[in-house]
Amino acid sequence: xxxxxxxxxxxxxxxxxxxxxxxxxxxxxxxxxxxxxxxxxxxxxxxxxxxxxxxxxxxxxxxxxxxxxxxxxxxxxxxxxxxxxxxxxxxxxxxxxxxxxxxxxxxxxxxxxxxxxxxxxxxxxxxxxxxxxxxxxxxxxxxxxxxxxxxxxxxxxxxxxxxxxxxxxxxxxxxxxxxxxxxxxxxxxxxxxxxxxxxxxxxxxxxxxxxxxxxxxxxxxxxxxxxxxxxxxxxxxxxxxxxxxxxxxxxxxxxxxxxxxxxxxxxxxxxxxxxxxxxxxxxxxxxxxxxxxxxxxxxxxxxxxxxxxxxxxxx
Amino acid sequence: xxxxxxxxxxxxxxxxxxxxxxxxxxxxxxxxxxxxxxxxxxxxxxxxxxxxxxxxxxxxxxxxxxxxxxxxxxxxxxxxxxxxxxxxxxxxxxxxxxxxxxxxxxxxxxxxxxxxxxxxxxxxxxxxxxxxxxxxxxxxxxxxxxxxxxxxxxxxxxxxxxxxxxxxxxxxxxxxxxxxxxxxxxxxxxxxxxxxxxxxxxxxxxxxxxxxxxxxxxxxxxxxxxxxxxxxxxxxxxxxxxxxxxxxxxxxxxxxxxxxxxxxxxxxxxxxx
Numbered sequence: 001x002x003x004x005x006x007x008x009x010x011x012x013x014x015x016x017x018x019x020x021x022x023x024x025x026x027x028x029x030x031x032x033x034x035x036x037x038x039x040x041x042x043x044x045x046x047x048x049x050x051x052x053x054x055x056x057x058x059x060x061x062x063x064x065x066x067x068x069x070x071x072x073x074x075x076x077x078x079x080x081x082x083x084x085x086x087x088x089x090x091x092x093x094x095x096x097x098x099x100x101x102x103x104x105x106x107x108x109x110x111x112x113x114x115x116x117x118x119x120x121x122x123x124x125x126x127x128x129x130x131x132x133x134x135x136x137x138x139x140x141x142x143x144x145x146x147x148x149x150x151x152x153x154x155x156x157x158x159x160x161x162x163x164x165x166x167x168x169x170x171x172x173x174x175x176x177x178x179x180x181x182x183x184x185x186x187x188x189x190x191x192x193x194x195x196x197x198x199x200x201x202x203x204x205x206x207x208x209x210x211x212x213x214x215x216x217x218x219x220x221x222x223x224x225x226x227x228x229x230x231x232x233x234x235x236x237x238x239x240x241x242x243x244x245x246x247x248x249x250x251x252x253x254x255x256x257x258x259x260x261x262x263x264x265x266x267x268x269x270x271x272x273x274x275x276x277x278x279x280x281x282x283x284x285x286x287x288x289x290x291x292x293x294x295x296x297x298x299x300x301x302x303x304x305x306x307x308x309x310x311x312x313x314x315x
Numbered sequence: 316x317x318x319x320x321x322x323x324x325x326x327x328x329x330x331x332x333x334x335x336x337x338x339x340x341x342x343x344x345x346x347x348x349x350x351x352x353x354x355x356x357x358x359x360x361x362x363x364x365x366x367x368x369x370x371x372x373x374x375x376x377x378x379x380x381x382x383x384x385x386x387x388x389x390x391x392x393x394x395x396x397x398x399x400x401x402x403x404x405x406x407x408x409x410x411x412x413x414x415x416x417x418x419x420x421x422x423x424x425x426x427x428x429x430x431x432x433x434x435x436x437x438x439x440x441x442x443x444x445x446x447x448x449x450x451x452x453x454x455x456x457x458x459x460x461x462x463x464x465x466x467x468x469x470x471x472x473x474x475x476x477x478x479x480x481x482x483x484x485x486x487x488x489x490x491x492x493x494x495x496x497x498x499x500x501x502x503x504x505x506x507x508x509x510x511x512x513x514x515x516x517x518x519x520x521x522x523x524x525x526x527x528x529x530x531x532x533x534x535x536x537x538x539x540x541x542x543x544x545x546x547x548x549x550x551x552x553x554x555x556x557x558x559x560x561x562x563x564x565x566x567x568x569x570x571x572x573x574x575x576x577x578x579x580x581x582x583x584x585x586x587x588x
Binding site: 067070076078088100 | 319322325329403404405407413586
């Protein structure tokens with residue numbers, strides 16, 4: 001469905017995307033994960049032929065990308081990060097306009113069906129300018145699905161949405177995938193990609209750091225666990241007692257709080273509790289710190305560097 | 316209708332309806348007719364006082380002024396048409412689908428040209444009514460001037476679209492257009508002033524400047540859409556079918572060249588502001 005070969009984009013000496021090799025199979029929900037500024041939107045713009053790559057190739061639906069080949073574009077639906085509309089139109093007029101551009105048969109029924117699916121049926125005759133952000137995002141989904149595309153490209157599809165709308169759109173994406181549509185989701189939200197996607201590519205500073213099944217990626221990200229432990233006294237004097245434990249990788253103290261990085265091969269929380277108790281501390285709370293996306297990228301990056309170093313040592 | 320034709324028609328329809336039902340179009344027509352009426356009144360006062368008709372085509376000059384006013388509106392309208400969609404992001408959304416730079420620009424061109432033709436149709440009605448009330452005569456020359464006006468408007472629209480294809484924001488388009496048109500006007504003024512001076516009275520550097528300005532002026536005569544307007548009206552006044560035909564031919568060539576340049580520049584600049 002989507003394949004890129006050494007896709008690169010440079011802007012005035014700055015490399016936005018470097019040697020990107022993606023492969024999205026038919027029927028996938030592919031998560032394209034990366035922090036803001038990682039090169040996700042540039043990649044999507046190149047996939048759509050709206051930004052000319054500096055080098056490399058893009059294949060969409062089995063054909064090499066040619067921005068003038070509008071037949072391929074008719075099979076793609078896109079929801080962008082920012083929503084742009086003709087705000088003076090009503091939502092229904094807007095969909096009718098795009099239906100005419102895509103030459104959608106049975107327009108009226110199709111539009112009704114989509115308004116019902118995204119929950120805007122009762123607001124279809126309102127001017128888009130009066131729509132909330134969430135409603136606009138839903139309308140963008142309806143527009144993207146209007147012509148029954150084979151491939152859906154979603155750039156940060158749930159950013160700025162309330163939890164109910166996120167759930168609604170997530171269900172819609174899953175339903176569309178069940179109907180056979182291939183879905184490419186770009187996001188900086190690890191949790192969102194985790195809930196939706198079967199396969200994930202992680203991009204950071206324009207480079208694809210990892211591309212694998214979600215489960216494999218999760219394993220790679222969970223080599224360590226970070227705990228914050230609050231005790232009843234100043235933590236610093238008890239630092240040695242924790243640092244000497246064999247499963248502890250790093251430990252930091254602030255006031256009465258320890259921040260401890262542990263190996264994740266098994267659950268060491270009881271061992272840590274015992275060590276702190278023996279050192280004379282009473283534990284007030286112990287929390288597992290969720291790995292932030294930045295930390296996840298750092299982990300993956302470190303793993304890649306280690307892998308490269310190991311390969312160089314071998315050769 | 317082919318897929319591309321269908322896309323052009325859809326884009327044209329949305330844009331045309333939006334502009335046609337906006338007040339701007341009618342304000343400009345009203346302004347054009349007010350200025351023409353003022354000129355006509357002065358002209359009629361002159362006839363009354365001097366008892367002499369000084370022109371074979373008395374309605375052509377007011378018509379020319381109306382066309383100028385309509386052209387200024389259309390050059391601004393076309394001059395912001397692409398940059399506004401770029402700035403608002405709507406261009407990007409259109410290009411996700413089967414819209415290309417070519418069919419987008421053609422739809423904009425026909426939309427502005429149609430508005431121009433409608434404005435000229437209003438002019439025809441207005442001047443017909445004027446001819447009935449003043450007995451000045453709705454001449455064949457006036458009809459020719461109206462026909463020429465369509466081609467001149469085509470040049471103006473293509474020039475505006477070209478400027479818009481180069482710029483990312485509405486404000487930049489307006490500023491660039493004003494700067495270029497102001498530059499053309501300033502050059503015309505300097506040229507007229509230098510040509511008006513006696514050659515013997517000019518120092519060597521001034522002579523050199525006059526020659527340079529003359530060359531520039533000749534070049535700009537083929538770039539400025541308003542110069543085409545001027546030449547077109549001259550062709551009508553001179554009543555020369557050859558000049559009339561040549562001006563229409565030049566206008567068509569000019570429009571095609573600027574449309575192609577606009578498509579190229581739009582493709583190179585992309586959809587982002």
